[in-house]
Amino acid sequence: MSSLSPVDESAEPFLSGRFAPVRDEIEVDDLVVDGTLPSDVTGAYLRNGPNPEFPPLGSYTYPIEGDGMLHGVWFERGRVRYANRFVRTNSLKAEEAAGKAIFGGLMTPAFVDQSLLGPDPDPTWPFKLDADVNIVRHAGHILAIGEGAPPYEIAADLDTLARYDFGGGLPAGITAHPKIDPSTGEMFVFRYDVSAPFLSWAVVGADGSVTRPPTAIDGVDEAYMIHDCAITARYVVIVIGPLQLDVNAMLSGGQPILWKPELGTRVALIPRDGSAVRWVHGDAFWAWHWANAFDDGDVVQLDFAWSSGPGFGFAGSHAAPITGSFARATLNPSNGTIDVHHLDQNALESPGSTTACSAATTATSPSPAAPPTRASSSASTTSCTATTPTPAPASASTATPTSASRSSSRVTALLTSSTATTWPTPATSTPTTPPSSSSTPPTSRTRRSPPSTSHVACPTASTATGSRSADRLEQSDEGGHEGPRPFEGSH
Numbered sequence: 244m245s246s247l248s249p250v251d252e253s254a255e256p257f258l259s260g261r262f263a264p265v266r267d268e269i270e271v272d273d274l275v276v277d278g279t280l281p282s283d284v285t286g287a288y289l290r291n292g293p294n295p296e297f298p299p300l301g302s303y304t305y306p307i308e309g310d311g312m313l314h315g316v317w318f319e320r321g322r323v324r325y326a327n328r329f330v331r332t333n334s335l336k337a338e339e340a341a342g343k344a345i346f347g348g349l350m351t352p353a354f355v356d357q358s359l360l361g362p363d364p365d366p367t368w369p370f371k372l373d374a375d376v377n378i379v380r381h382a383g384h385i386l387a388i389g390e391g392a393p394p395y396e397i398a399a400d401l402d403t404l405a406r407y408d409f410g411g412g413l414p415a416g417i418t419a420h421p422k423i424d425p426s427t428g429e430m431f432v433f434r435y436d437v438s439a440p441f442l443s444w445a446v447v448g449a450d451g452s453v454t455r456p457p458t459a460i461d462g463v464d465e466a467y468m469i470h471d472c473a474i475t476a477r478y479v480v481i482v483i484g485p486l487q488l489d490v491n492a493m494l495s496g497g498q499p500i501l502w503k504p505e506l507g508t509r510v511a512l513i514p515r516d517g518s519a520v521r522w523v524h525g526d527a528f529w530a531w532h533w534a535n536a537f538d539d540g541d542v543v544q545l546d547f548a549w550s551s552g553p554g555f556g557f558a559g560s561h562a563a564p565i566t567g568s569f570a571r572a573t574l575n576p577s578n579g580t581i582d583v584h585h586l587d588q589n590a591l592e593s594p595g596s597t598t599a600c601s602a603a604t605t606a607t608s609p610s611p612a613a614p615p616t617r618a619s620s621s622a623s624t625t626s627c628t629a630t631t632p633t634p635a636p637a638s639a640s641t642a643t644p645t646s647a648s649r650s651s652s653r654v655t656a657l658l659t660s661s662t663a664t665t666w667p668t669p670a671t672s673t674p675t676t677p678p679s680s681s682s683t684p685p686t687s688r689t690r691r692s693p694p695s696t697s698h699v700a701c702p703t704a705s706t707a708t709g710s711r712s713a714d715r716l717e718q719s720d721e722g723g724h725e726g727p728r729p730f731e732g733s734h
């Protein structure tokens with residue numbers, strides 16, 4: 244058992260104040276509606292986000308740690324219901340059985356008493372990478388997804404069903420932001436790892452079967468954190484910002500996730516037909532999420548929340564005020580270039596990216612034909628500068644591992660065995676039997692007392708137009724504990 248001490252939540256900005264974890268699970272059958280809710284609005288809004296049930300041990304790194312907390316709001320005939328539930332992974336169930344956290348934080352890996360893990364430990368241990376980032380519905384399955392671990396299937400009432408491996412086709416998991424092609428129903432996924440293959444992609448057909456098994460992306464020879472992807476009619480677009488993962492540093496108390504802007508940013512344009520990957524590269528930039536992508540003649544246009552860096556304390560020696568904008572990158576596979584056009588000066592994402600980018604005009608990064616290696620940054624003309632520097636919030640990532648947790652070869656072995664899983668080729672790709680896709684509101688059971696003042700504010704009928712089909716579920720992803728964010732779009 245770990246000797247790590249629980250994090251002082253009152254001193255951790257992402258565990259206190261408006262980010263304080265929600266530990267009650269409640270159901271409210273009939274929320275008070277302010278205004279008028281159109282009677283033809285029927286459906287559900289679901290969201291997921293990090294929300295540790297127990298005070299974390301050793302360290303807490305927002306937003307990639309913490310148990311998943313699902314929130315659901317159901318609309319039906321002018322009435323609104325709410326419920327929330329933890330994503331009860333096997334790792335969380337082990338902690339609930341122990342009555343406290345048993346896993347160390349990402350920055351403070353620790354031994355875990357195997358007798359506490361139960362008969363079917365999640366494959367990420369000794370880390371606890373829970374399904375806390377996104378919730379997606381595909382092929383009749385509602386999936387809570389984390390950053391690279393296997394998803395968990397969720398019932399329509401938000402109860403957790405079981406770990407989900409796509410009929411055995413994707414046992415190592417997927418990253419949290421797959422993309423569904425609305426015209427074909429296919430879901431495109433990728434996964435990064437700390438050992439080869441460092442980056443892979445795969446396709447899940449509209450029926451839920453794996454139609455393209457995990458396929459290594461050649462040219463990626465180191466581990467990078469990659470949070471989101473985009474698709475066009477021709478390509479899967481995976482942007483590799485220079486945010487490297489260093490497991491050895493993690494196990495020795497160093498900086499395991501480090502921003503290296505000198506490497507530049509590369510983009511893999513992966514033809515959906517499986518032909519050779521095409522690369523473009525340019526100066527370093529970062530984005531957590533992509534807004535849209537589309538083919539435009541021979542080039543690809545990619546719209547996104549541009550950031551000069553990732554925030555969250557990952558910058559290391561490159562720490563500087565983060566600038567942000569909404570941008571369009573023109574990706575030209577013919578000459579290997581990325582041209583970044585800053586379309587709006589408002590920073591959109593990343594803690595600390597409260598500083599607007601001052602460059603509202605086109606910024607280009609001409610570079611030679613791109614090999615699938617690190618980018619050169621010498622040709623960049625990007626000129627986004629901070630006008631009102633604002634330091635990023637403090638992060639728990641600087642917590643010091645204990646000597647017991649950092650020097651163990653066993654931890655190294657466990658990490659290797661848990662992350663170097665070979666993705667097998669699915670045999671018959673037989674989909675599992677999909678559960679009902681109904682968005683039936685939860686039952687009236689209430690695990691804990693709901694707050695007496697629960698209510699939902701609605702726009703007037705004149706501004707809330709349109710209707711939704713009865714079985715439609717909207718999805719959203721992590722965003723702290725501040726309440727629903729806009730519905731997540733699809734590409």
Ligand SMILES: [Fe+2]
Nearest residue numbers: 376470720721
């Ligand atoms: Fe995300």
